[in-house]
Amino acid sequence: MNEQVADFRAERTNLTELAGLSKEPVSLEPYRSQEWFEREVNQIFKRAWLCLGREERIANPGDFFVQKIEVAKTDIIVTRTKGGHVRAFHNVCAHRSNKLVLDPEGNASRFICRYHNWTYRNDGELIGVPDQKNFFDLDKKSCGLKPIACDMWEGWIFINLQPEPEVTLEEFLGDFGEIYKGIPYLNADKSILFVSRLKANWKVIADAFAETYHIPAIHPETIGATFASNENPFARPISAQTWGPHRSVSTYGNPAYAPPEKAKVERLFYSNTATGNVLSAASLEDTQVLLQHPAINPTKSESWAVDVTWMFPHFQIDVSPGGFWTHHFWPVSQNETLWESRFHVPDATDIWSRLQQEHYIARLAEILLEDVGNTERTQEGIDSGAMETMPLQDGEVMIRHSLHNVRKWVEAATVREALAK
Amino acid sequence: MPDTTLPAGFESLQPFVRYWAVPGVQERRERREEASMEEITEFYDAMLEKAESAIKLFEGRDLGALEGAELRLMQLLLALAHASMATELHRQPRAPHTPYPHNVRLVKGPPLFG
Ligand code: FES
Ligand SMILES: [Fe+2]
Numbered sequence: 122m123n124e125q126v127a128d129f130r131a132e133r134t135n136l137t138e139l140a141g142l143s144k145e146p147v148s149l150e151p152y153r154s155q156e157w158f159e160r161e162v163n164q165i166f167k168r169a170w171l172c173l174g175r176e177e178r179i180a181n182p183g184d185f186f187v188q189k190i191e192v193a194k195t196d197i198i199v200t201r202t203k204g205g206h207v208r209a210f211h212n213v214c215a216h217r218s219n220k221l222v223l224d225p226e227g228n229a230s231r232f233i234c235r236y237h238n239w240t241y242r243n244d245g246e247l248i249g250v251p252d253q254k255n256f257f258d259l260d261k262k263s264c265g266l267k268p269i270a271c272d273m274w275e276g277w278i279f280i281n282l283q284p285e286p287e288v289t290l291e292e293f294l295g296d297f298g299e300i301y302k303g304i305p306y307l308n309a310d311k312s313i314l315f316v317s318r319l320k321a322n323w324k325v326i327a328d329a330f331a332e333t334y335h336i337p338a339i340h341p342e343t344i345g346a347t348f349a350s351n352e353n354p355f356a357r358p359i360s361a362q363t364w365g366p367h368r369s370v371s372t373y374g375n376p377a378y379a380p381p382e383k384a385k386v387e388r389l390f391y392s393n394t395a396t397g398n399v400l401s402a403a404s405l406e407d408t409q410v411l412l413q414h415p416a417i418n419p420t421k422s423e424s425w426a427v428d429v430t431w432m433f434p435h436f437q438i439d440v441s442p443g444g445f446w447t448h449h450f451w452p453v454s455q456n457e458t459l460w461e462s463r464f465h466v467p468d469a470t471d472i473w474s475r476l477q478q479e480h481y482i483a484r485l486a487e488i489l490l491e492d493v494g495n496t497e498r499t500q501e502g503i504d505s506g507a508m509e510t511m512p513l514q515d516g517e518v519m520i521r522h523s524l525h526n527v528r529k530w531v532e533a534a535t536v537r538e539a540l541a542k
Numbered sequence: 543m544p545d546t547t548l549p550a551g552f553e554s555l556q557p558f559v560r561y562w563a564v565p566g567v568q569e570r571r572e573r574r575e576e577a578s579m580e581e582i583t584e585f586y587d588a589m590l591e592k593a594e595s596a597i598k599l600f601e602g603r604d605l606g607a608l609e610g611a612e613l614r615l616m617q618l619l620l621a622l623a624h625a626s627m628a629t630e631l632h633r634q635p636r637a638p639h640t641p642y643p644h645n646v647r648l649v650k651g652p653p654l655f656g
Contacts (some may be wrong), residue, residue, distance in 0.1 A: 386626035
């Protein structure tokens with residue numbers, strides 16, 4: 122890891138230099154080339170460990186969800202076995218390859234194929250074959266569900282589409298996996314979900330959540346005043362760090378923000394200080410552990426808003442004082458992406474916290490639309506071919522680091538080579 | 543005719559029930575997105591005036607047990623949050639420069655009134 126502390130008050134910050142990255146304009150080809158996209162699918166999405174989300178989604182034995190990875194033409198059953206282990210299988214029946222599980226999620230100790238009723242236990246074992254005698258020495262043991270490599274880190278579920286992953290999850294995460302250990306994920310079992318299919322390259326959408334430079338321009342009314350101030354008018358980040366292919370920036374929050382006079386509903390809905398902000402409805406103890414964790418708000422700035430952590434290749438975790446949220450950027454085609462954003466919010470059961478929550482979600486929806494609503498226009502501009510490259514400023518360092526590592530993986534013959542310094 | 547009555551004292555809000563008292567967050571959001579600024583402002587002004595007394599009515603209550611007239615009032619109160627996006631933030635029905643229609647959707651809301 123390289124510790125990168127910059128002073129946003131300086132003439133120019135030095136995050137890019139500290140990350141050891143070039144300052145040249147970067148090529149737009151990776152955002153529009155069909156050939157490049159196919160290489161990304163094969164070299165990145167079929168080789169990297171991919172985070173699917175929190176294990177609380179399948180908290181109990183028998184719980185499962187199905188994850189589709191369109192670019193790999195793969196449907197995955199992720200399930201918790203009786204023994205409490207999280208396992209992943211291709212959602213394909215071993216008989217004639219029919220799709221096995223049709224529900225997107227649920228609880229089942231066994232899965233029955235709708236075609237000829239072959240039955241599997243949720244640990245993948247084939248346990249029932251109607252009229253088995255009429256097969257030819259069918260060995261049930263060898264006809265179980267086909268497993269997919271699956272491992273856990275800090276309650277996050279990862280899969281790897283390589284039949285034999287070249288590196289372990291631990292090796293893939295490297296120093297990042299060490300430094301981010303022990304973070305409390307508040308309300309991990311409760312979430313709301315935003316989804317959209319967008320006509321833009323997956324990196325265009327990921328980039329939209331990777332820098333704060335855009336905030337005063339795109340979000341002037343929704344959050345402009347909370348992320349920038351006279352002291353930091355362009356919402357420069359506080360610090361940035363990189364660990365192998367993973368990266369993080371710590372973003373600036375205006376400590377003096379208060380709802381303006383005209384925001385009568387915002388003021389009313391947040392006026393009950395006894396309940397506090399719905400965002401901070403976490404237990405005091407958890408909040409303390411979070412705030413004291415060395416990886417979170419690493420400079421321990423008084424003006425800290427959110428840490429945006431981008432795990433290679435397509436997953437971001439955002440941690441703020443009162444809670445966390447995630448973004449998945451699932452490529453569908455060279456210029457189409459399935460974006461999923463989960464915000465973990467506490468149950469709001471009394472009138473004050475429920476009203477705050479409604480206001481919070483209503484505003485969130487506006488912010489997210491401002492963000493992703495812009496991406497299709499960006500893609501059109503990129504596709505027009507008018508520009509060969511884009512100049513990136515220091516606050517856009519995560520985008521540069523992403524492209525740098527995407528190129529490394531696309532070009533590397535082995536995963537170990539892609540991960541090498 | 544669907545029942546549009548509200549608890550006593552909130553009769554003035556009855557004209558808004560049919561459009562604004564809807565079950566989920568995404569639906570309330572869509573109502574605001576589809577409305578004109580005039581319609582939003584009219585609802586916003588009327589609801590804001592009654593907001594504090596509505597909150598009082600619900601203080602200390604089990605919100606999961608609300609039904610009928612009370613449930614409709616609760617949904618109206620929640621819709622005020624959405625109306626305020628237009629009146630307090632954008633000063634127009636939807637965020638400036640955002641596409642409409644769009645398919646950026648809340649597909650899973652909170653358990654209560656989600
Ligand atoms: S394909 Fe599944 S039982 Fe035949
Ligand atoms: Fe944004």
